[in-house]
Amino acid sequence: MTTSTSDAASRFSGRQQSPLQRLQGLLHSYPWVSPLVILIVSFIVFTILNPRFATAGSMGLLFQQTAIVAALAIGQTLVILTAGIDLSVGAIMVLSMMVMAALAKDGGMPGPLAMLIGLALATGAGLLNGLLVTRINLPPFIVTLGTLSIFTAIALLYSGGSSIQASHLPDFLNALGNGFSIGGLRLTWGVLLVIVMYAVVGFILSQTAWGRYVYAVGDDPESARLSGVPSKRVLLQVYTVAGLLYGLAAWALIGRSGAATPNAYPQANLDSITAVVIGGTSLFGGRGRLVGTLIGALIVQSFAFGLSLAGVNQQYRVLATGILVIVAVGIDQWIRKVK
């Protein structure tokens, strides 16, 4: 034991380590550092390619474009921290959005009430995912693959496949698309809501016992159970909270897109997973920080935005995102070798 201790001691005193090992150790303790570096470098590169990238106007647009995927990626982060995956994010958001809009337009309901019912529905959809995962012990991939189709179909059937324009909706449902300017930087209430969501969930994850349980259940569910963590209950709560967060994203999406459309944002699932993974959260669970996810979402959107400002073809943007994902997972594997 004494020899292994001195090994550990030298590992942490930073002596006898190559710079590469030290970097590996740093990234292991702070998994959001590498995405932050990528974000800063890509900002610099895109500004060099087209100076318009760095203007307040562009930044405001970038934040608005990032808001929806960033909101969805919060719930996705919670699920992935528990070593699960949620393929139904986009479907839950769209279903919730269509219900909010239809209740207000066809049902004549006041905006806040329609919003709350849509939110409750999204929460219920998350709860259903959670029940299937914890009670029937189905793998999250299968459960959410199934509910992805189910919720998508319900949204299409319910809306009859047609969109509801913002002009038919009460102001409350459109409100998150409005905003204000600070010195040329235009922000919407939707962007602010997403920032608040990050602050609240980030606080819960890092400062409360429940946050610890999420990490524990994701890292080693059996040890967590033996240590007294109510593993199943925590897992159920994670999926339910994720559903609630997708519902908030639905509200923001109405404001952002100026309509409720049943086939809105088809790539929401993959984009949210991409943001989480690029943000340094491990798909194996138990490791990652929510702030990394926000950085990851910004990276994905700034690639799309920066490359298009640079006049790069759409296909190359998709290609670049794909490469980013693989690099991010590769870095994660490398970091995990610190043992």
Place this chain on the structure above:
Amino acid sequence: MAPSKLPLAVDHIPSEKRHVYDAEPILSGRDLRIQWGHVVGLDGVNLDLYKGEVLAVIGDNGAGKSTLIKCLTGAYQPTAGQIYLDGKEVDFKRPQDAREAGIETVYQQLAVIPALDIASNLYLAREERRPGPLGSVLRMLDKKGMAKRAGDSVRELGIQTIQNMNLAVENLSGGQRQAVAVARAAAFGSKVVVLDEPTAALGVKESGMVLDMIKQLRDNGLGVILISHNMPHVWEAADRIHIQRLGGCAGVITPASHDMGEGVAIMTGAKKLTQDTPA
């Protein structure tokens, strides 16, 4: 209703320890059975643990030692049988039920979370919150306080090599992880502490410290169950020895009634301990 005590061979218990066995057992198992399909894990096992004693459980690999203590601590639900704590029948549905009742366990697989730091592991599922509204309203954890008290618990065990309580457990050696798990049980056990091979990964010095800690817990009036394959440790620390064999109990002996060789012979089935001469 408390069950009647299992027979004890009072002759082999040193007179200064007899008072321990005059009291009622703190933890009892009666006719514990567990089965997975055709695999029989426990086949009607009885056990009494007294306050202020160390009861060792020995047996070959697969004899059902871990299964027995998992049934007693809520990790497994026995298919049949009863468990009594302080004379009252209990039904532990989850490990935290047993913990809340005052039973702490170091499981063989240690049950520590590699990604969490030492302090978080020690306080997992019994976190302490900050005083005032930060704790009661915002539910903020008292990270500093827990880290400080975790450091005290680990040092109390005499493990000097673990200094930083904010180090993730995955950075620790196997022995250090074991020390963390033992420190957790010692710090929080109020009635019973169960240790499943707590010294398996430890060096000579550290094993000695864990054995001292076990004796300390016993002298403080707790009941201690110690599973070990290390016979010298068992004969040094135990007051009585429960021999587990093929899912059943082959008998209970004491270090005074049988020597190690006889104990091992009973454990392997080379020798039988007849029912009417219990130790």
